[in-house]
Amino acid sequence: MTRQVALWAVLIAALCTVPFMLPSYFLHIAIQVLLWGFIFTAWSMMGRFGLVSLGHGAFMGVGAYTSALLWNLYGLTPWLGIPAGVVLTVLLALVIGYPCFHLRIVGHYFALVTLALSQVVALIVIAARDLTGGSLGMTPRAVGHSVAALQFPERVQFYFIALGLWLIVLAIRHWAGRGMRSAALTAVGEDETAAAALGIDVLREKLRVTVISAAITAVGGSVFVQYLMYVNPETVSGVGISLQIVFASIAGGMYGALGPTVGALLTLSLTEGLRIAFGTSFIGAANTIYGILLILFIVFMPRGLLGVIEDALARRRAGS
Amino acid sequence: MLSIAGLSAEYGSFRALFDVSLEVAAGEAVAVLGPNGAGKTTLMRVISGMLRAAAGELTFDGASLNGLKAPRIVAAGIAHVPENRRLFARLTVEENLRMGAFLPAARPHFAERLAWVFELFPRLKERRGQLAGTMSGGEQQMCAIGRALMSKPRLLLLDEPSAGLAPLVVEQVFDLVRRIRREGFTVLIVEQNVQQALELVDRAYLLEAGHITLSGAARELLQNDVVRRSYMGL
Amino acid sequence: MDMFLFEAMINGVLLGGVLALLALGLNLIFGVIDVVWICYAELVMCGMYAIYWLTAYFGWPFVLSCAVALAAVAALGVVLHLLVIQPVLRSPPINQLLATGGVLFFLQSFATLLFGTDFRNLGIRLPALELGDIFLSVSRLLAFAAAIIGALGLWLFLSRTYIGTAIRAIAQDRDIMGLMGVDERRIYLITSAIGGALAGLGSCLLVLQYDVHPFIGLTFGPILFMICVLGGLGNMLGGVLAAFVMGQIIAIGGYFYSIELADVLAFALFIGLIFLRPQGIFSR
Numbered sequence: 001m002t003r004q005v006a007l008w009a010v011l012i013a014a015l016c017t018v019p020f021m022l023p024s025y026f027l028h029i030a031i032q033v034l035l036w037g038f039i040f041t042a043w044s045m046m047g048r049f050g051l052v053s054l055g056h057g058a059f060m061g062v063g064a065y066t067s068a069l070l071w072n073l074y075g076l077t078p079w080l081g082i083p084a085g086v087v088l089t090v091l092l093a094l095v096i097g098y099p100c101f102h103l104r105i106v107g108h109y110f111a112l113v114t115l116a117l118s119q120v121v122a123l124i125v126i127a128a129r130d131l132t133g134g135s136l137g138m139t140p141r142a143v144g145h146s147v148a149a150l151q152f153p154e155r156v157q158f159y160f161i162a163l164g165l166w167l168i169v170l171a172i173r174h175w176a177g178r179g180m181r182s183a184a185l186t187a188v189g190e191d192e193t194a195a196a197a198l199g200i201d202v203l204r205e206k207l208r209v210t211v212i213s214a215a216i217t218a219v220g221g222s223v224f225v226q227y228l229m230y231v232n233p234e235t236v237s238g239v240g241i242s243l244q245i246v247f248a249s250i251a252g253g254m255y256g257a258l259g260p261t262v263g264a265l266l267t268l269s270l271t272e273g274l275r276i277a278f279g280t281s282f283i284g285a286a287n288t289i290y291g292i293l294l295i296l297f298i299v300f301m302p303r304g305l306l307g308v309i310e311d312a313l314a315r316r317r318a319g320s
Numbered sequence: 321m322l323s324i325a326g327l328s329a330e331y332g333s334f335r336a337l338f339d340v341s342l343e344v345a346a347g348e349a350v351a352v353l354g355p356n357g358a359g360k361t362t363l364m365r366v367i368s369g370m371l372r373a374a375a376g377e378l379t380f381d382g383a384s385l386n387g388l389k390a391p392r393i394v395a396a397g398i399a400h401v402p403e404n405r406r407l408f409a410r411l412t413v414e415e416n417l418r419m420g421a422f423l424p425a426a427r428p429h430f431a432e433r434l435a436w437v438f439e440l441f442p443r444l445k446e447r448r449g450q451l452a453g454t455m456s457g458g459e460q461q462m463c464a465i466g467r468a469l470m471s472k473p474r475l476l477l478l479d480e481p482s483a484g485l486a487p488l489v490v491e492q493v494f495d496l497v498r499r500i501r502r503e504g505f506t507v508l509i510v511e512q513n514v515q516q517a518l519e520l521v522d523r524a525y526l527l528e529a530g531h532i533t534l535s536g537a538a539r540e541l542l543q544n545d546v547v548r549r550s551y552m553g554l
Numbered sequence: 555m556d557m558f559l560f561e562a563m564i565n566g567v568l569l570g571g572v573l574a575l576l577a578l579g580l581n582l583i584f585g586v587i588d589v590v591w592i593c594y595a596e597l598v599m600c601g602m603y604a605i606y607w608l609t610a611y612f613g614w615p616f617v618l619s620c621a622v623a624l625a626a627v628a629a630l631g632v633v634l635h636l637l638v639i640q641p642v643l644r645s646p647p648i649n650q651l652l653a654t655g656g657v658l659f660f661l662q663s664f665a666t667l668l669f670g671t672d673f674r675n676l677g678i679r680l681p682a683l684e685l686g687d688i689f690l691s692v693s694r695l696l697a698f699a700a701a702i703i704g705a706l707g708l709w710l711f712l713s714r715t716y717i718g719t720a721i722r723a724i725a726q727d728r729d730i731m732g733l734m735g736v737d738e739r740r741i742y743l744i745t746s747a748i749g750g751a752l753a754g755l756g757s758c759l760l761v762l763q764y765d766v767h768p769f770i771g772l773t774f775g776p777i778l779f780m781i782c783v784l785g786g787l788g789n790m791l792g793g794v795l796a797a798f799v800m801g802q803i804i805a806i807g808g809y810f811y812s813i814e815l816a817d818v819l820a821f822a823l824f825i826g827l828i829f830l831r832p833q834g835i836f837s838r
Contacts, residue, residue, distance in 0.1 A: 119776040239776075247652060295656035394735040406730045
């Protein structure tokens, strides 16, 4: 047990030195890996129990646009705007989750409902173009370096914010994964009727994990807006981003703690690599390859990268 | 007609059949009897191609059935009436029978065979437009047998036709099997209902925990002490 | 009654017809193969591009382009099954969903690569029919008629032919199909081809009314999913009924508010309807 703690301490210490060692561009990548890892891990908290949401883009979008709009329209500091976004997202998650879980909408049905949800959020954003700038996106009003406005033109602060959030979500995941609650959810994931017969409040457990997952994702969305100083419906809502979230979490391996973060590393390297390779020529080439890789991953490596590595290690251990 | 030698079958690491051998001659009615879990259904599934044998020889009219998939075995002339009927519940009786005649060789004869099956089972004719799932257990069994007959098989495999049926209905079903035999069909029947099965068939095998432990003429087995004590409660 | 509202309702029915056709395709695939083709709308998009390309680029007659596109999308359905679905048939549903999700992504991006993000229009203008105070677009009427014919054709095929009966049977009991002499894999391929063909037919119908662009699938895909969930996944009749209901909601919503908000309204009502009946309004 202490060995694990020590390893984590070393890891965290190493991560803290990163901003002082990496050039700006790579720091930018590192921040995104941490933030996306943050969001993907949140998704996997639902995914690992069989609650496959194809609509996390909706939660990201609601969080992002809420805090950004509150800042632009009312000057409300993101420190309050982000929680406001979380509240809205939680409400949305409850509104969608309650009927779905109460009425046993699971599996394919749940996935399709959430898919439709993410598209609807994107549509609302586009329709309210006077407020949100529609498909063209919007930028939060820039005020330079400001803690109150959560804007830091230099990247270092955001790095530590991202690192902090990432560690928090891992802690939440770890804490949520111990004890009766997690066992309950695993049982629910396996066989709902049996779980219910054992007295597990299926509805409450599912709602709880959905709400937590949604809330965290919303925070992720908001922080992204603050960092990138730009948001548009494509990048934070809609089908595309929702699928990317799921793909990355799975590609990394959603059953392990660090799997989703590995997924973030993977997808980001992929996107950046493709962008560098193709640049602005052949628009769509990068995503085309991305799509093909998604399919190949699902077919050949469904347990994700971490899963493959785990299997290989297990085989080696069994062999010796 | 059907010859099985040294058959072994398994589900993953669980061995269900050990070195099973049996014969069915043309025109015969043969039963494979035994308790729950003995492997009777497994045996049926191997013969009809739903399950691949781990070892052993399956020969039908001199031709090997080893490794053939189910559609090929049906085409060869073996029809399997599965355990629990397995009708298509939301198709009508007639549509179920139509599925029985799916084989390209059977389709041209659909009309005449349908008439023949309706003649064998007048009750089915009455209910031809009814959804199969809404019929009684006995009627469903008739439909399932009728469906298998639509391909005019040379060998009919019946998997526990009496399962889940009231005793009176079981009698009716067995009478039907007698009738089918009179039409010249060869029947291999698997049953838990030992007494009635032995009164129906010519020969029988006893399958216990995957092994053939006894075989002989039905009349003799009816008098056999082990059989009487263990399976007929006498 | 307000004539414009009446016109909107009629358009809703016409829209419902095309949506019903697509819902039939999606439900057929799910009912038989137990997989949801999330990329179904993108298949329609491919068909639309094919028609556009053949007609506007090569100057082929419209009807010929449609026929070729229909066949092409049917073939695409078969390829989809062989390359993507078959490998994940035994995998958990999430993998299957993601696999088709990957295809969605791929098709959208590939279309962007080939054709760019511009909106393309066939440029074929059909007149509008004037019935009293109402104007009805002939292309919409044609689309509706074709959809009905397509649906009827499907129904006849499923109920009268051996393969059709086998397709209905396999949805009820997969295991014993071999005992009927049916080759499971062949049935899946045929079903995929039919599903693709229905999408292809849908593209013929939609290309006259809408501009094609790589992301057009997103405009009716989610609606299609809502329809199938409402009608009960795999329930062909339920999907058809739900399609007409949705068509009305969208048309009337679009009349009172705007087209974009109509979709949002449809979704809100969809959630409301889910409250009423969990397994879909029209489930068995």
